[in-house]
Amino acid sequence: MNERPDRTCAPGGPQAPRPAPVHTVTPAGHGIPVSLRHVLRGALVAVEGGLRRAGALEEIRCETGRAVARTLPGAATARVGDSLERLHLHADTEQITAIRTDLETRLRPLAEAVLRDIARALEPQGARLYLGGHLGIRVMPPQRSLAGGAPSGLEGFLTPRDAHVDSWFNTAVNSVNLWMAVGPVRRGNGLVFYPDAYHRRPRHDGRHTLVPGQHTGPPMDIELAAGDILFFAGDHLHASQPNTTDETRFVITKRLCLGPPRYPRHATGWVPYEDPRLLGGPLEPLAALRSRLTAGGVRDLLRAWPRRGLPRRSGRSGPAAAGRAR
Numbered sequence: 001m002n003e004r005p006d007r008t009c010a011p012g013g014p015q016a017p018r019p020a021p022v023h024t025v026t027p028a029g030h031g032i033p034v035s036l037r038h039v040l041r042g043a044l045v046a047v048e049g050g051l052r053r054a055g056a057l058e059e060i061r062c063e064t065g066r067a068v069a070r071t072l073p074g075a076a077t078a079r080v081g082d083s084l085e086r087l088h089l090h091a092d093t094e095q096i097t098a099i100r101t102d103l104e105t106r107l108r109p110l111a112e113a114v115l116r117d118i119a120r121a122l123e124p125q126g127a128r129l130y131l132g133g134h135l136g137i138r139v140m141p142p143q144r145s146l147a148g149g150a151p152s153g154l155e156g157f158l159t160p161r162d163a164h165v166d167s168w169f170n171t172a173v174n175s176v177n178l179w180m181a182v183g184p185v186r187r188g189n190g191l192v193f194y195p196d197a198y199h200r201r202p203r204h205d206g207r208h209t210l211v212p213g214q215h216t217g218p219p220m221d222i223e224l225a226a227g228d229i230l231f232f233a234g235d236h237l238h239a240s241q242p243n244t245t246d247e248t249r250f251v252i253t254k255r256l257c258l259g260p261p262r263y264p265r266h267a268t269g270w271v272p273y274e275d276p277r278l279l280g281g282p283l284e285p286l287a288a289l290r291s292r293l294t295a296g297g298v299r300d301l302l303r304a305w306p307r308r309g310l311p312r313r314s315g316r317s318g319p320a321a322a323g324r325a326r
Contacts (some may be wrong), residue, residue, distance in 0.1 A: 275289075
């Protein structure tokens, strides 16, 4: 294992978030030296070049270029070229939204393959891993370029989302986020964490808004190079920063669970996690059974029954149902 000292961001102004300590590791050989138990205890761990190691970074950027070409006129596509971070200079909000929506479908098989590869490459964890079907395509242009307004329902995907923990929505409390930087993540366009609030169970108002007056501690932000993967516990209190840089920030997210998923009683939704041993074979329809046979799964079934008469399919949903965050 090749490790570097904890990585922090450059200092900001007096009102800026403090730099967060991110422990950075470099994959060695065929393994990824990350302990998910350490992550679930609150550590922020970055795998340097993790998407490149998986052979996926260039493929994701190429597929994004094809989505740009399907959406923008030829001249605008040529001006964007490989500079996806400049997308906002050549596409309006509606076009960026269309590109993001296109990628939700186009990148899903690749993202699922990447998650399976990462799960196999992780050092032994001492518990079975379950893979989340959620896919987050997070294309966040600078705030000033959204002056004409942005579509509702895309908080955390196209526009910022306020401080939250993921299990308020629909994820398991033992869920780990893989926040994969397709382009560079800068101070001023990334995530803000509140480490002091971890395990304090911050309260929300029933509409996913943090109740004021709670101790959260100082905000801390992060930087990532293109291709880095940040591992962090979904129940960290975190928020997406309003993008004050001159670059479009592009990240994709997946999730996994260490051990069988555990859902909070008061979550407003539910998403399944799948047993990777059953994927790709005749038992694949049963891959999410362990996740379904939980109190959270039963509650979701009861919520869905009056509307459709049938449970929803495993984890193949968009932003409205699958993990609004960051």
